[in-house]
Amino acid sequence: MIFSANQRVAESLAGLGRFTLLAKEAAVSLFTLKVAWRDLLYQLFFVGVKSQTVVLITGAFTGMVLGAQTYFQFHKVKMDTATLAVVGVSMSSELGPVLTALMVAGRVGAAIAAELGTMRVTEQIDALRTLATHPVDYLVVPRVLAGLIALPLLTVESISIGIAAGYLAGVVLLGIDPTYSWLHMLKYTGDTDVAIGLIKAFTYGGILTLVGCYKGMTCGLGAEGVGKATTEAVVTASIAILITNFFLTLSLERLFNSL
Amino acid sequence: MIEVRHLKKGFDEQSVLNDISFRIENSESVAIIGRSGCGKSVLLKHLIGLLKPDSGEVLIDGENIVPMNERQLLRVRRKFGMVFQSSALFDSMTVAENVAFGLRRHEQLTEAEIAWRVASALEVVDLPGTENKNPAELSGGMRKRVGLARAIIYEPQIVLYDEPTTGLDPIVSDSIDKLMMHVRDNLKVTTVVVTHDMRTARRVGNRVLMMHDRRIYASGAPDEFFASRDPVVRQFVDGVADAKN
Helix, strand or coil, rough: CCHHCCCCCCCCCHHHHHHHHHHHHHHHHHHHHCCCCCHHHHHHHHHHHHHHHHHHHHHHHHHHHCCCCHHHHHHHHHHHHHHHHHHHHHHHHHHHHHHHHHHHHHHHHHHHHHHHHHHHHCCCHHHHCCCCHHHHHHHHHHHHHHHHHHHHHHHHHHHHHHHHHHHHHHHHHHHCHHHHHHHHHHCCHHHHHHHHHHHHHHHHHHHHCCCCCHHHHHCCCCHHHHHHHHHHHHHHHHHHHHHHHHHHHHHHHHHEEEE | CCEEEEEEEEEEEEEEEEEEEECCCCCEEEEEECCCCCCCHHHHHHHCCCCCCCHHHEECCCCCCCCCCCHHHHHHHEEEEECCCCCCCCCCCCCHHHHHHHHHHHHCCCCHHHHHHHHHHHHHHCCCCCCCCCHHHHHHHHHHHHHHHHHHHHCCEEEEECCCCCCCCCCHHHHHHHHHHHHHHCCCCCCECCCCHHHHHHHHHCCEEECCCCCEEEEHHHHHHHHCCCHHHHHHHHHHCCCCC
């Protein structure tokens, strides 16, 4: 039993080491190689454009439920017009980037792991290597770059629609005063909140695409291996995003407050 | 020139290759035969650096590729073309995109030049006009031919074939054999073919290496090899199962 536990720890550490090496190789490639624009554009379309529906729906309903729930609590202490301020800050620095990243991890992270996993088990990645092409240059870099660019843009959409939906829920459905709500939101939601949200989104874009690529490129053999890699990509990316979020919140708040 | 020196490889403590040494001269054609699971494909993958040995050396034109990292190996791999058992065509690309892949990555050519080179390569493998098909629309034999076109389009010095006729009917196998001989004779490439198919080994190889018990058991010119009276060679060549089987 102790042997089994030791083995698991050793395997986890080895996996972390392989992931770090992949990240290092991708970073080196990102800064030294010429970007294949055609591949990058295709990945931007897949990661960014195709994720919009799910991100907009998530953002809108999160904004509405946040607005409604905040109103129900604030109404008890006659702070109705502070509702939109809470929605603005929460959507900008926390819920917008985190929920966008989790939804994109489910859609894109899984798809990347499945695609690269299938390429691995059908020897397509080996074929790339025999054609003198580094798999990280050709497969990983365009996907990670697309994640780094698309996630902040998707997050901006999510934040915007979340606040708009929160406004609609509060003002139209629950009857909060529109002018004071809007003024309070502008007063309490600062540039810092949006900047924190965008830095987080950029980080999560890198995490979820890298995890998807890593799980796909190291997946086990056969259909079972691809299925397992796909599940692990979503679970690992989601957990990594949530843990990273805590540390980013602490460090970025301190950093921006000290400026 | 390919030279393998004292190559050893194992997976999970199970030894697959044990002290393998041989040399293949430029423009030579070698068939590597042996029973399923004897390590033929593992050996082939070592020649192009897809696998790293536990010990030993693989020299390509005198350069040991074993200590090289993936990025250093890219330069050496430009000398190679490889045809996979499963064809390993990129299923998100058309036939033309598959065949043109190496050209687009490594050569500065216009679209017209690429289209002409692709059409010529497809003509060589007897698949003219299939540029816009998807790999999923092709039969097993056609996929192998496209894999061959992709491997030879940038005129490599060495072509590796991993079980090129496995799973194909005898007529298609014959056509693949003839293609391999055509490439061998007309492009003057060094050829290494891993196969179970005795007819392929006899026709394509100028020399036959037989693997048995994790090492090179026998080698020789095809006529000499297939006339061997060695019981292990005879059993494999004649396709006779062990008594216990």
